[in-house]
Amino acid sequence: MDPKAFHKISYGVFIVSAEGSDHKAGCVINTLTQVTSSPMKLSIALNKNNDTLEVIKEAGTFSAVVLKEDVDLGLIKIFGFFSSRDKNKFESISYKFDDNNNPYPAGGIVAQFSCRLCDSLDVGSHVICIGEVTDANLVSEDPPLTYADYHSKKGGATPKNSPSYQEGTTGYQCTVCGYIEETDDLPDDFICPVCGKDASYFRKL
Known part of the structure; x- marks a missing residue:
């Protein structure tokens, strides 16, 4: 599947x-x-x-x-x-x-x-x-x-309670709001588009 x-x-x-x-x-x-x-x-x-x-x-x-x-x-x-x-x-x-x-x-x-x-x-x-x-x-x-459009234009995240959320997504996840940036490398100056936290608040998935 x-x-x-x-x-x-x-x-x-x-x-x-x-x-x-x-x-x-x-x-x-x-x-x-x-x-x-x-x-x-x-x-x-x-x-x-x-x-x-x-x-x-x-x-x-x-x-x-x-x-x-x-x-x-x-x-x-x-x-x-x-x-x-x-x-x-x-x-x-x-x-x-x-x-x-x-x-x-x-x-x-x-x-x-x-x-x-x-x-x-x-x-x-x-x-x-x-x-x-x-x-x-x-x-x-x-x-x-x-x-x-929410994802492509606004960089939106999928909350874990959403029916369209899928386990196994790769990237980096904000530990404050749950936003996931699907990327292999997260820049040091990255800012979460949802809660505004910097890269230090992200964990690798």
């Missing part, structure tokens, strides 16, 4: 979020798909270790946003490389609430969906959640960010 074949599957970049009884949670995902048109339903896949999954289950609803092509990488850093258990991801950004009272980022997005959780399926490392869309908003006509 050649794992590189999976790199040819197209993905987007999204943030899903919800508010539980004691805190807000949200994370970056690359798997959001429309699965039916009547009624309108979306599917998302979340790692079982994600705090956001537990908060969505508690809330019974979630919000999902599509990121725009020129989104600030800092937004992806906040929602992709930290846990909502340890960090209030919304404290440093502008956000709004959807019609289900779930928070979502107000900037850097092209569309927003409000969903009621109606089903879930355990598929191994991840859980697929099915949400019936209760509201949808086109925020901008700007192009959305694709996962390919």
